[in-house]
Amino acid sequence: MKIDINKLAKLNQLAKEGANKVAENLSQLLGIDVEMKITKIDFVTLTDLPQEIGNDETVGIHLSFTGLPSGYLVVLFPTESAKKVASLLLQGIGEEINDNDEFTDMDRSAISEVANILTSSFIDGWANVLKTEIDISTPQMVHDMGSAVIDPILIELAKEVDHAFVFNSHIHAKDKDIKCQIYVFPELNKLMEAIEKL
Amino acid sequence: MAEFRVVNNGSVLVTTVGSCVAIGLVDPEAGIGALGHVMLPNHNGKQTEIIGKYADTAIPAMIKEMEMKGARKDRIKAKIAGGAKMFNFPSNSFSIGEKNIEAVRKILKEYGIEVLGEDVGENYGRTIEFHTSTGRMVIKKANKVLKEL
Numbered sequence: 038m039k040i041d042i043n044k045l046a047k048l049n050q051l052a053k054e055g056a057n058k059v060a061e062n063l064s065q066l067l068g069i070d071v072e073m074k075i076t077k078i079d080f081v082t083l084t085d086l087p088q089e090i091g092n093d094e095t096v097g098i099h100l101s102f103t104g105l106p107s108g109y110l111v112v113l114f115p116t117e118s119a120k121k122v123a124s125l126l127l128q129g130i131g132e133e134i135n136d137n138d139e140f141t142d143m144d145r146s147a148i149s150e151v152a153n154i155l156t157s158s159f160i161d162g163w164a165n166v167l168k169t170e171i172d173i174s175t176p177q178m179v180h181d182m183g184s185a186v187i188d189p190i191l192i193e194l195a196k197e198v199d200h201a202f203v204f205n206s207h208i209h210a211k212d213k214d215i216k217c218q219i220y221v222f223p224e225l226n227k228l229m230e231a232i233e234k235l
Numbered sequence: 236m237a238e239f240r241v242v243n244n245g246s247v248l249v250t251t252v253g254s255c256v257a258i259g260l261v262d263p264e265a266g267i268g269a270l271g272h273v274m275l276p277n278h279n280g281k282q283t284e285i286i287g288k289y290a291d292t293a294i295p296a297m298i299k300e301m302e303m304k305g306a307r308k309d310r311i312k313a314k315i316a317g318g319a320k321m322f323n324f325p326s327n328s329f330s331i332g333e334k335n336i337e338a339v340r341k342i343l344k345e346y347g348i349e350v351l352g353e354d355v356g357e358n359y360g361r362t363i364e365f366h367t368s369t370g371r372m373v374i375k376k377a378n379k380v381l382k383e384l
Contacts, residue, residue, distance in 0.1 A: 084236040084274075084285070092251055092362065094377055099322060177322040182377060184236075185253035185360020189321045191236070192254055192274050192331050199285055 044232045051166050052076045056206035056219060058162035059155045066154060067125045069210050076206040083191045083201055086220075087184035097179050097186035098152035102160055104171035105234075106227035109190050110156055111220045113183065114148075118215040123147040125213070140180060152176045159219060167231045187220070194222055202228070237288040239271035241300040245368035252317035254332035256290070256339050256355070257363040259314045260297055260348070261370035262306035268367025269297045275331070276338030290338040298346060313343050314352040314372040314384045316363050332356065352384030 056073045064071040096119035098112040114122065123144040140148070156176050164171045179186055194201050204221040236255065240248055248270035250257050261268040271293045278289040286292040298308060318336035336355045343350055354361065354374045361381070364373040372384040 084238070084288075087236050087251065092377075179322045181253070181321065181360040182251055182362065184251045185319070185321065188236070188253035188255055188274075188360070189331065195237070195274050195288065199283065199288075 041233070044235065047166065047232050047235060048078055051163055052078050052204050052206070054166050055159040055162040055204065055221065056208065058158040059206070059219060060208050062154050062158040063151070063208065063210070066151060067122065067210070067213075067215075069125070069212055069215075071208060071210045071215075074207040074209045076204070079203050079205060081201060081203050083195050083199060086187060086191060090183040090187055092182045092184055095181070095183040095186050096148060097181070097183075098149070098156065098176045099179070099190060100156050100174045100176040102171050102173045104164075105167065105169040105231040106163075106171070106223040108221065108223035108228075109193065110159065110173075110222075111187060111190055112152060112155055113186065113218045113220070115216055116180070118217060119148055119180075120144070121213050121215050122151050126151060145178060149176065149178050152178060155217075155219075159221070167235065169231050169234075190222065201225075236272050237274050237285050239269055239287045239293055239297050241267065241269040241297060241304060242367050243267045243304050245366075248365045248367060249362065251360060251362045253319055253321045253360040254317070254335065256315055256317040256332075256335045257361075257365070258290075258294065258297070258339055258343075259316075259363070259365040259367075259370065259372050260301060260311050261313075261367060262301060262310045263312075263368070263370055264310055265304075265306045266368045267301050267304050267306040268365065268370065269301055270363070270365040270367070271297050273335065273339065276334050290335065290342055294339070294342045294346065298348075308346065308348075311348050312370060313348050313350045314365075314370065315339055315343075315350060316354045316361055316372065316374055316384070318355045319360060320356070320358050321360070322358075354382050354384060 094116040318332035
């Protein structure tokens, strides 16, 4: 595969644009300051990721996207952060706050709503840079141990490859100590095709 | 993930699975045990250096290594766990957990290995502790014991 070095800068722009959009939208939605902490592009061995993510309880939101490029996107919130997100959102609309450990249906729907907005804003950020159309599937939420949350996506990728290109961003709302991580696994050939077209 | 270990020192092997399947094999008489963590059912002729990734490459390799350490195939027993459906994607491709379980059962049957216990399916991840000298398998979810096989 040949890649024009100038186009590689576009990859960095992509990484930042997607995550910046997420931070911006999360900030508006929850009415708090949110910053994008780290964003990096990695080439990883898929089977190394579960260890990196660990076994702490995590809320994961998965979706697949198709177009130029296609791939998978996963947003991971530590459980505490997901609870805070739900509380902030529900407080905003005058709902009662759930202090229990388990998520209520209301919490789940609040988190799903946030996930919808975050994931579509990430993909919008990419579509803007790449000037392409990207369709996304309905996000699915799962609450489990971190490594179990990511495993279905890794299996799906592992059908074709052992190693993958991943965009990894950390987002942090300092005041409320809300953290989330975004992993995006674009299909490499399609991503390069989109970049070459710019 | 996509790995297996074969030991003869009685250690407890641990892994966490969602839709992947954990396979514990033991020859209690020889005190040799193994734990594998497979991601997919079949390699379908695909070249891979990661033999622990597929049920149809991992299980034969686990048995072979156990035999090399002194286990006897006719004494090896199995316990399996995992293969959850973690979430409902509209496409069927995500029922991979079920396909993994079926493949593991089929391959073990082909080798004449009896499955003494299973904790499979459902929609949650599991941490598996496999006691390699006895074949005891403890299934945990977020540090709480769910089941013992």
